[in-house]
Amino acid sequence: MKKGTIFVVLFVVGLLIGAPQSQAGSGGVGGLESMRGGQDLYEDSHAPTFKRWQQDQQPLKRSYLQQPPLVPHTTEEYRINLRQNKCLSCHSWSRYKDSGATKISLTHFRSRFGTELADVSPLRYFCTQCHVPQRDARPLVDNTFTPVESLASH
């Protein structure tokens, strides 16, 4: 048999063996359990209800020093692409005073090699990669996390 034919045969055999397993939909794999528990995906396949953002409210406190602050205002229709970055039209160093927005911090001008740049680093260009609109949401998993002492109010 030619090499190509062997690959095709192996591929088809692989599909036949793999298919029934992927449809079984049983909860844990090898004893592992996801955050949603051992629920069958096919039984519980409705989309979660969409959470409303808290719009234009006081910024929520940060929980640790290096946390990207949550966005305290709506970001709907704020485009970030090659030609425009709506966030920077308010948050850049040349615009923040007029808009009353917090200016982006110096860390946003640092390249991946630690070089200080004259403009926002490509690493930090896509703001919503790290900054998400705030919502006082219930944690997915209960935890005993408390903010660091230096940020706690006394």
Ligand code: HEC
């Ligand atoms: C029209 C102007 C404007 C635009 C556009 C804008 N912001 Fe803001 N943003 C503000 C203002 C004003 C505040 C300060 C609100 C306050 O402190 O109550 C703020 C606050 C924030 C904060 C909180 C800062 C802190 O120290 O707590 C973050 C994070 C933020 N914005 C991210 C973004 C991102 C990401 C985008 C783009 C998706 C964006 N903003 C677009 C005006 C803007």
Ligand code: HEC
């Ligand atoms: C890779 C993650 C990341 C990206 C991308 C990013 N940020 Fe941040 N941002 C952070 C972190 C972490 C902090 C808090 C620590 C610091 O200041 O660096 C922060 C802080 C801020 C602050 C508060 C500054 C202050 O002095 O309190 C503002 C405002 C902000 N970012 C806006 C933006 C905007 C606008 C963009 C897009 C141009 C952006 N960020 C992109 C991670 C990010």
